[in-house]
Amino acid sequence: MLIASVLREFTDVTETDLICWINRGWVRPDDEPAGWRFQDIDLARIRLIRDLSRDMEVADDTIPLILSLLDQVYGLRDSMDALRRAVAAQPDHVRRAILGSIA
Amino acid sequence: MKNPYDILGVQKTADAAAIRAAYRKLAKTHHPDLNPGKPEAAERFKEISVANELLSDADKRARFDRGEIDATGQERAPERPFYRDAQGRGRYQQAGGFTEDDVESFFHQAFGKGAGGSTGRTRGRTRGNDARYTLTVGFLEAANGTTRRIALPDQRTLDVKIPAGTEDGHVLRLKGQGGVGFGGAPNGDALVEIAVAPDPFFKREGDDIVIDLPVTIREAVLGATVEVPTISGKVRLAIPPGSGSGTRLRLRGRGLREGHQFVRLQIVLPPGEEAELAAFLRDWEPSQPFDPRAGLGES
Incomplete structure (x- = not known):
């Protein structure tokens, strides 16, 4: 998706806003010769930043803090999920042993 | 609704x-x-x-x-x-992140960072991570050595012995006090970086301590014995008669380890007006006239 189509999704995000967010590294679309190309994840992230900035009136200098913490939370959740699946794939006695050492 | x-x-x-x-x-x-x-x-x-x-x-x-x-x-x-x-959050993961399905990399990240060296990492048996802490201590605490207790994230406490003369930025390695080893491998170490808070009075130069000591005109001209703080308490220092500003006196063995404490004198004028002193100086002619700025700026 190119920047023009992204901007059509929002009534209160200007091109200047979006370029500013990209320059600050809050949004990281693919940088192609033809211009930025946005994927679904980028769109979802723009929505999140819009919510933080507009609906919640979070100050601009606080947004990177929130994004960084969120990225860590999501990273940890993905790690947990990988661990959960790894444990689930183990034989019964191994799973019991792991559970036993957590409790 | x-x-x-x-x-x-x-x-x-x-x-x-x-x-x-x-x-x-x-x-x-x-x-x-x-x-x-x-x-x-x-x-x-x-x-x-x-x-x-x-x-x-x-x-x-x-x-x-x-x-x-x-x-x-x-x-x-x-x-x-x-x-x-949304799918594909991977692009926003911070450095060290891994793709969701990379379980091996997860174990590497969770248990195996810091493992390595000559022993290498064997699957399923990894040394615990090294844990890093920073500890700020006062100048005198670092100079004389102290023991500080730090609280670890897992509720344990750790007594850190800071040896006398520890320098700012020094890293103490406490063996086996880091992350728990996995699969019977040894624990990681705790690495405690010591930050030494600067002191307004004592300055450190290697193992020597340097201070500026204010003295009165009378003490500088006539000489005196004054009390001087050192890192190990107060000592008496004899100021020879005729010591000007910048005179450097040594207190032997009063530094860190084998070092000394150096005292730089700084003549301080009395606060307020001293009419008699001013009157005396107006009439006073030095027996050996001199120009303290003679030769300044000439190579």
């Missing part, structure tokens, strides 16, 4: 600012992306958004208040994807 005023927790008479404030507060609490572990947050957030959309639009709000439309009539918050449900 619940009443939008109840959902936002505002009075029927609330003005636009109050509604906005209430919505902002609830959005911060219930935004699904801020609550990835709470599936019910999506439903709650939608409810809040719908209520806000109705009440923040003066026209819709008036129609609702007159009973022309009901709260449900407005419930068409567009289905929107949230960040927490």
